[in-house]
Amino acid sequence: MQFSRMIKTLLVALSLMLSLAVAPAFAQQDAPAGHEGVPSVKGTQAPALPGSGGFWSAQSQTESVPLSFHQLRDKVQATDPELSAGQKHELLRNALYEHNILALAWGVALALSVTIYLILDGADLGAGIISLFYGDDQTRGAIMASMAGTWDANETWLVVAGGILFGGFPFIYGSVFHYLMLPLMVMLLGIMLRAVSLEFHHHAARSQRFWGLGFAAGSLVVAFIIGAAGGAVLDGVQLTPRDVTYAGGGTVLEFTGGVFDFISPFSIWTGIVGVITSVFAGALYLRARFVHDSPVRTDMKDWVNGSFIALVIASLITLAWIWLRFPWAAEKWTGPWIWGWGVIAAWILFTLWNIWDSTQREKDVAAMVWYAVMTGSSLGAMALTVYPWLVPGTWTVYDAADPSLSLVGFTVAMGGFIPVILIYNWYQIWVFRDRLSALGAYDHH
Template sequence: MDVTIVWAAIIALGLLLYVVLDGFDLGIGIVFPFFPDERERDLMMSSVAPVWDGNETWLVLGGAALFGAFPIVYATVLSALYLPLVFMLACLILRGVSFEIRGKAKRTKHLWDLAFIGGSTGAAFFQGISLGAFLQGIPVHNGEFAGDAFGWLTPFSLLTGLGLVATYALLGCCWLVAKTEGDLQRRLHRIVWPLTLVLLTFIVVVSIWTPLQEPGIAARWFGSEWFLRMLPAPFLVAICAAFMYRAVRERHHTQPFALALAFVVIGYAGLLATVWPYAIPASVTLWEAAAPRQSLTFTLAGAAFILPVILAYTMLGYWVFRGKVRHGEHHYH
């Protein structure tokens, strides 16, 4: 068994679950401006109140696993992306504080609404910037970061930042469609398709720009072997878009969220295929970045215990608080 691949799969799974789970509750903050009514905003926040903080467990797990299994990547990537990651964490803290205080505030509630919107949007934006900078490649020399503090700030990373904001907005909107009813749900349905079109635009632009800016990625995408593997992706995206249009038109409750998740999974699979087999694109492979095999094997025993526990309490939380949310059923303080 290649323990390096196992650890890479664990980290990849953790990041996917973070994007899916924390993505839709960040998305709720992003779509907040479309719904200025205070009672509706209370309802929207109530839909994620029991689970939002648990969703961030996967971010912590991914960081800890990266430190233990791929220390070179941890040191290099954090050095290269120090500023956007600090900004992201500051936004997550602002979002968390506003979530807790907003439920008790009276006169300042509108200010905490703004903090919730800004924290959610900012966290999504800086996550997307970090992704774009990672895809562009991080200069490494002798196992250390060899770039400058603002190397992450490029037109491409700004584009991926906005793209992830659009992705989370669609996830959040579709989650709310599944959790609400009545007039609020009808108005949410009306913005699902426009958000889908915005996301599709970002998918197309990023898909064109990525191989143009990185010859190595272009060679991999359009090589005979990888081309056939990547070919189904645009067709799958088009199929999901067609089903999304039908789901919105027929006012389905849960299908839009499932299709939004499908967009995320397809994009994530394309990302993994794009960077494989590198831990840092075009610089360091997974095996070059991995910790010694003894360390990987030892820590894998702990992961084999903790992963099922985290999955179990995550699924239990969603099961206990399943169903629609209604006025007067607020789960936050």
């Protein structure tokens, strides 16, 4: 049975992604914000901190940054006369250790939900972009019908990522979203257009063409913006400190730049890469979704081959660009772990070869699974490159995290519900697994 194999492969892929993402936890000692280290700097200046004599020293740290977790604990503990210096040290060490582990766990959860979103919805977006090239409403309707049962569950991973970011990393939510205002706004309009187009397309009679086009155009816009926003985040963001009086008072970092600051040649390029990747994923998806002799599936053969080559070329260009543009990436790749990066690169090449091999041997589902593994591995590798930063040069995972993270909150959210969500996501894909037996727009549910 093709599908039981698919389950196995997917499980292997997921555990692989997980281990890739968790690996940094063991390499924590040399991280700038490790529990033995000094608090890292927020802001875009170089990580040299004036007067950083260890986080439990009584002297206050730089005043231009918000009171970070380290400084907070510092103040709390320094004012308690009952404790000896050694006890304070021990308490803080434990508290900080717990905080860092939790922050990292939330960071992994964030990376995981973004990855799952990109894998699942990437195919839907790509299929939408491809439907731009089918002028007849029948085919476009069939493409839309193929994802009718699953698209909203796929899209909710994006909302989950948003929720994790808001609650777990409020500093990023409050400042970086402001920087990304324009792309996020356009993306939202695109997502809304897609959502309502899918819902309304089959209720409409005369306006079917309009909703079909809305769906296709919305998909294109969303794919481009996700890529561009990713590039813009890699570019980093300039934040300025501002003193506030509410909630105990302190200094917060704010974005004060312009609406168009996110635009750079690099972010435009990553937007284009986003579209290319989505088209490839969409073509793979459509090949797996339609019956063997349908015209759509036949057409998709050329699409798959073409977009695969485009994707490989685009990835190489992106890689070279990152290498030249971001010293932190080049340093890490050529650092002491160079052999590790070599292994990762070899693994990604291996997955690429498997995708190509599966497509040429008409193994549609296997190709999709290998694509998911490839995407997961590439994103995981990128996350490792950026680590310990969440937003390069601005926020590390540890500093961006909510200072009052608690194990209870994490366990409730992640331990209980994520597995349940994964199970019913799977059940849903299973229920709607069949290839579309015919072409045409569905008229009712």
